[in-house]
Amino acid sequence: MSTTQAGVVVRVMAARVLDAVLHRGRSLKGELATALPQLADVRDRALLEAICFTALRRRGAYNAALESWMTRPLGPREGDLRALLLAGLAQLDALELPPHAALSATVEAARTLGRPHQAGMVNALLRRAQREGVPEGDPAQVWPAWLRTRLRADWPEQAAAIFAASAQAAPLWLRVNPQLGTREIYLAELAQAGIDAQPSEVLRDALQLAESVPMSALPGFAEGAASVQDGSAQQVADLFDLKPGARVLDACAAPGGKSAHLLERFPGLALTAMDVDARRLRQVTQTLERVGVQATLLAADASDLDAWWDGTPFDAVLLDAPCSATGIVRRQPDVLLHRREDDIVALTALQARLLDAAWTVLKPGGVLVYATCSLLADENARQIDAFLARHPEAQPDDPGAAFGHASGVGRQRLTGEDGMDGFFYARLRKPG
Ligand SMILES: C[S@@+](CC[C@H](N)C(=O)[O-])C[C@H]1O[C@@H](n2cnc3c(N)ncnc32)[C@H](O)[C@@H]1O
Structure with a gap:
């Protein structure tokens, strides 16, 4: 042709x-x-x-x-x-x-x-x-009216910037695998390949590329030297401090980006990567294999403890919950075409069940990290407020200003801020 x-x-x-x-x-x-x-x-x-x-x-x-x-x-x-x-x-x-x-x-x-x-x-x-x-x-016009209204109610001063940022292309972020080399060495390899990149000042494993390139052009990609992952998703690992041998549950793990990052960052973890979707869980296998780390994989509904939990508690749980994906519209622009208001009701109910289950399997003294790529308070700050009302013993631990705007007891980064996706983070400690 x-x-x-x-x-x-x-x-x-x-x-x-x-x-x-x-x-x-x-x-x-x-x-x-x-x-x-x-x-x-x-x-x-x-x-x-x-x-x-x-x-x-x-x-x-x-x-x-x-x-x-x-x-x-x-x-x-x-x-x-x-x-x-x-x-x-x-x-x-x-x-x-x-x-x-x-x-x-x-x-x-x-x-x-x-x-x-x-x-x-x-x-x-x-x-x-x-x-x-x-x-x-007007970039707001492509948002469904109900979602526009909710975003303006939750983020009255920032809504216009969110709509504008969601219509722009997202930069390509890389996560350098510290098991296979330093970020500085990888930067030099990129420069040699003619790829222009900047290290993040906030995220220790992250690089931002000036222009998108196919993954196959990234040095050592097939061997796991680097992975493509937005800065906001990378920052989740910064909410943990884990010792070798710690038992960690990634309750909603597929396709495995955050599991892989935790295992690269904290060698020797006993990590269980769970997802309800067995097909998506197969992607976790590929993700982990490429970067050369191992986990126990489990296809199960994390909220159905009778179906999968043997009663042994975890030192830490990551709940990267299913959500409206309103913070990643620039990467998944069809979210705005397919999302319905009823979905939010179902998602918030599921998130609450998942939070309760994650809390049950957490060891006293352990840490639960809740994250979403949503911008809606119902899935984020209000979801955690409701959790705290059900579990008053939980101790919220502010992730800090590097994670975005204070929002309830958590932090919210809005789409495009620091070049990153919209993301919510909350960290909850279980009294020992
Ligand atoms: C935001 S994605 C997770 C992304 C992943 N943590 C990563 O970094 O690659 C949410 C995941 O939750 C899974 N999920 C939805 N309901 C679940 C449930 N009840 N139990 C376990 N996983 C569930 C979905 O299949 C989806 O893969």
């Missing part, structure tokens, strides 16, 4: 993925998992991902521009055309691809999608975007 043909195939696939996600309730991850293996060239795969993520993140601005530029609104049977136009705008706007190639491949894709009669319109709209740029628009 020629480069030109391959370029058209990528745009057609982007339109199909976006159409499925935007108009048929499909998940971006699932659609990409099917689409990406159909592309042989790693650059085409990277381009498909970049177009889809950018189009979804910035669709508020793109939809507003299309609405004001088009004389007739697109109809319900034109979902693939809208998707293709969003893909086209993403290429010219945030991705800043060379306009000629982006334009001609996208216009040709309209023909391949069975819309030769609308190719001229696609061309005209994209040329206008190239000439005038895409107006910024």
